[in-house]
Amino acid sequence: MTATARVVIGVDSSTQATKALAVDVETGAVLGEGRAPHTVTGTGGARESDPEQWWQALRAALAGTGHAGAAAAVSVAGQQHGLVTLDAAGRAVRPAMLWNDVRSAPEARELVARLGATEWARRTGSVPTAAFTVAKWAWLTAHEPEAARATAAVRLPHDYLTERLTGEAVTDRGDASGTGWWTADGYDQEILAAVGLDPALLPAVLPPGRPAGTATADGPLAPGTRVAIGTGDNMAAALGLGLGAGAGPTAGRPVLSLGTSGTVYAATRGRPADPTGTVAGFAHATDGWLPLACTLNCTQAVDRIAALLGRDRGAVEPGGSVVVLPFLDGERTPNLPEATGLLHGLRHDTTAGQILQAAYDGAAHSLLTALDDVLRAGGEPADPDAPILLIGGGAQGRAWRDTVRRLSGRAVQVPAGRELVALGAAAQAAALLTGERPEEVARRWRTADGPLYEPVERDEAAVARLADTLTKAEPLLREK
Numbered sequence: 001m002t003a004t005a006r007v008v009i010g011v012d013s014s015t016q017a018t019k020a021l022a023v024d025v026e027t028g029a030v031l032g033e034g035r036a037p038h039t040v041t042g043t044g045g046a047r048e049s050d051p052e053q054w055w056q057a058l059r060a061a062l063a064g065t066g067h068a069g070a071a072a073a074v075s076v077a078g079q080q081h082g083l084v085t086l087d088a089a090g091r092a093v094r095p096a097m098l099w100n101d102v103r104s105a106p107e108a109r110e111l112v113a114r115l116g117a118t119e120w121a122r123r124t125g126s127v128p129t130a131a132f133t134v135a136k137w138a139w140l141t142a143h144e145p146e147a148a149r150a151t152a153a154v155r156l157p158h159d160y161l162t163e164r165l166t167g168e169a170v171t172d173r174g175d176a177s178g179t180g181w182w183t184a185d186g187y188d189q190e191i192l193a194a195v196g197l198d199p200a201l202l203p204a205v206l207p208p209g210r211p212a213g214t215a216t217a218d219g220p221l222a223p224g225t226r227v228a229i230g231t232g233d234n235m236a237a238a239l240g241l242g243l244g245a246g247a248g249p250t251a252g253r254p255v256l257s258l259g260t261s262g263t264v265y266a267a268t269r270g271r272p273a274d275p276t277g278t279v280a281g282f283a284h285a286t287d288g289w290l291p292l293a294c295t296l297n298c299t300q301a302v303d304r305i306a307a308l309l310g311r312d313r314g315a316v317e318p319g320g321s322v323v324v325l326p327f328l329d330g331e332r333t334p335n336l337p338e339a340t341g342l343l344h345g346l347r348h349d350t351t352a353g354q355i356l357q358a359a360y361d362g363a364a365h366s367l368l369t370a371l372d373d374v375l376r377a378g379g380e381p382a383d384p385d386a387p388i389l390l391i392g393g394g395a396q397g398r399a400w401r402d403t404v405r406r407l408s409g410r411a412v413q414v415p416a417g418r419e420l421v422a423l424g425a426a427a428q429a430a431a432l433l434t435g436e437r438p439e440e441v442a443r444r445w446r447t448a449d450g451p452l453y454e455p456v457e458r459d460e461a462a463v464a465r466l467a468d469t470l471t472k473a474e475p476l477l478r479e480k
């Protein structure tokens with residue numbers, strides 16, 4: 001390997017920011033880091049961002065690594081599901097509708113009613129919720145038909161950025177599996193016809209390991225730099241943790257990610273097809289599957305409640321019996337897209353710190369409840385003694401770590417590598433150079449190593465209170 005072939009860059013274009021890491025291919029050492037924020041607009045159920053801003057943020061983050069001109073390969077991972085609509089000149093027709101935009105909830109319900117939940121799960125692995133790209137496209141054709149008519153290309157956030165770097169209209173199986181129009185055999189022509197989307201508008205889904213192309217001369221990278229295919233952010237984090245679905249000890253290892261979204265998932269050998277819709281049957285980026293459950297209200301919802309209470313995010317207090325269902329932005333798991341937040345069981349002696357703790361509990365409970373469903377959907381045995389790999393910004397907070405341990409009764413391991421999505425993308429880029437599988441690269445880099453926090457006794461009373469409140473409040477939370 002030449003001196004310049006030693007550095008790759010992995011990018012995480014997530015909801016709130018673009019983060020880029022320059023990484024040494026041999027050791028996994030992070031040599032440089034760049035970051036640039038995104039703006040998310042929208043009130044009520046709307047959440048949108050300008051794709052041009054992601055591109056500018058990508059340029060800034062790449063420059064921030066200090067290695068943009070010298071990297072041998074680059075890969076971009078991005079927030080899943082977002083609907084990017086481009087005109088014939090490649091300009092955005094309108095802002096991208098993001099994964100957490102729940103205006104498309106009625107369209108998702110209608111799509112499920114038309115085909116049936118079991119058939120959706122059988123074909124695409126998932127029952128679409130408002131998050132899925134197919135529901136967003138259906139919303140666009142119904143509410144902004146001129147924008148839909150002006151659309152000459154439909155992209156996901158990561159493949160939009162990959163195309164800006166290379167000029168190639170390509171995507172990967174991992175991110176494609178979050179659209180609602182991809183099956184293991186390619187695009188589902190019948191579903192596309194049902195939502196009036198011409199397949200010619202979509203990028204080609206390349207086989208795993210095939211590069212997207214090389215950097216064009218007018219971009220932020222040295223012309224000819226190899227660009228990997230990239231993937232969705234959760235798929236990239238799985239790669240970054242060294243998790244593969246192939247034979248080996250990593251299939252079925254549970255991951256809990258605490259970021260803008262909360263996600264719980266595992267790499268599995270079995271293809272998920274959960275007709276209840278709790279588990280999305282995503283594809284792993286290399287092979288096998290990545291059953292996943294996702295919440296809309298995670299770190300940001302808890303931070304918002306801390307701000308309302310005038311407390312630091314870590315200033316929780318034990319005790320009391322208050323319950324918070326922090327569904328501030330509507331919720332996806334459980335599927336209550338029109339829900340708002342709920343506070344129940346307030347007493348004269350309830351403290352602000354207990355209310356904040358209850359918000360953490362409410363956010364973590366939805367994810368932990370889905371954990372067994374995730375493993376079942378992927379056909380992997382649930383091992384209650386296996387530590388949960390805890391990642392995302394929230395994993396850095398003691399209150400989050402303690403809440404997950406108390407409500408699960410399990411140990412948690414917090415990988416030392418902070419930016420697992422960007423590391424996973426870097427592993428994809430490195431794999432282009434070395435011929436390894438990306439997850440093998442990450443294992444060699446020992447990205448999942450980190451402190452283990454021992455299990456504590458499960459707080460059965462808190463879990464029962466949450467489950468009971470959720471059951472009783474459900475009719476209220478379903479009201480529009």
Ligand SMILES: Nc1ncnc2c1ncn2[C@@H]1O[C@H](COP(=O)(O)OP(=O)(O)O)[C@@H](O)[C@H]1O
Pocket residue numbers: 014015016017258259260261299300303313391392393394395396397398400
């Ligand atoms: N030390 C910390 N304690 C608790 N939460 C934290 C800490 N640091 C960051 N966070 C939370 O992490 C979130 C960002 O997580 P991250 O995984 O980077 O987001 P994204 O999903 O957008 O990539 C912030 O919203 C913040 O609430």
Ligand SMILES: O=C(CO)[C@@H](O)[C@H](O)COP(=O)(O)O
Pocket residue numbers: 014015016078079080081099100131178232233234259260261262263280292294
């Ligand atoms: O919708 C999902 C998964 O299905 C989300 O996990 C998005 O992929 C957004 O990710 P972050 O910006 O929170 O990382």
